[in-house]
Amino acid sequence: MITINSLKKAYEETTVLDIPELTISQSQCFGLVGNNGAGKTTLLRLILDLIRATTGEVQIEGENVSKGESWKKITGAYLDDHMLLGYLTPDEYFDVLRKVHKMSDADLKLHNERFENFFNGEILGQKKYIRDLSKGNKKRVGISAAFFGNPQLVLLDEPFESLDPSSQIRLKKIVEKEKEEKSTTFMISSHDLDHVTEICERVVLLEKGLIIQDISGTREDKFEALNIYFSG
Template sequence: MVEISVSQLIKKFGDKTAVFIPEFCFPAGEIIGLVGNNGAGKTTLFRLILNLVKADSGKVFFNVMDNSSVPRHGKDGETAQHISHLDEAWKQYVAAYLEEGFLIDFLTPREYFTFIAKANGIEKQDVEGLLEDYRPFLGDEILGRQKYIREFSAGNKQKIGIAAALLPSPQFVILDEPFNFLDPSSQNHLKTLLLEYKKRCHASILLSSHNLHHTTDISDRIVLMEDGFVIKNISERTDGAIKELEDYFL
């Protein structure tokens, strides 16, 4: 299991502070919904975590936990190896899909999935079996047709990117607006897929979404950002907490 913690993390673009988070931890084994209005800093935070942009200051740590006998954070039987961006090992635990630029659009979906599998040490003959877990989400429109990724609709590109992120079974998955471009049936398939994935792989999923309903449906924790700051960390999905979020966005 993997959790991600940030310390004194700051990113500015000119005079604007996009992210300023003194201390925060995204726990292991949870679906975490990151919500906030446009410009809150959600995507910038994801890019900082993934080392796609360089922080002005601060650190990101990937805490890889095992079941040894030394207590950690008050939890008996847990220890952690703390990995920073300086150690490339963090990449074996984390996967993401943020936007269409993550795709290789001159490949077919199967070629792309095979490429992702090879990059993660998965044998080519095992790819088909792994894709069966995602068939209800992807459908024959993607798995049954031989055409390039660039020829698919925005919604199907979204599906391909999400499935590719999950394919290597990472312990921590980051998804930016995963419900965007999806039709209602696909949105429901995705919610089921993410819940099953978390349970099967004991993984964390950090996702941002403007769709508060879908986010609260599946998230164990809701984190609210505003102007680059984390202003709420809601770990109990009570009616009062959900109402408070709804009122915030009125």
């Protein structure tokens, strides 16, 4: 799904990310962990071609993300609330996305039904602009926006942060269901080792822009390995 070749991002002298090689296969949930400044968000931004790579390239389904744009049709993402249109209500925003993704009203209804539980009645039909929503509710809008148009690849930056416990659990269920039914690929960065080891079969540990561990195996194995690193 994603192939990364000698990807490097540097600001003047400091290199913030340096990944010689990384391949993420279809229907895999790929977790990204690391302390602040490790380069998690930078990697996600590079994959989405939001910032320019200093050297190297990212390919989605064989297409260099900085050259073509057809990968955008199969990719959904939510990194931060800049990606939303704060002056719309959630319903209006979803309607804009519906048009962008060329979906019908029925498609939108179906989509909203999938997220009904996750929204918990606090998103749809509200007379509030997105900019006035609480952090957690903005996140719910953004996450469900990332699933518009049935993407084959979904990138989420710290999706569990600022969500309440029930929503965190519901989000995990959504991710697992998508993976199972549509073999969607996920790339999730998180500080929550519990969640990330539970839903991701592969977890990569970043430190100062470098991949220092690439962990697969049972949940316990991953959790153990990460625990040793982070307590050290």
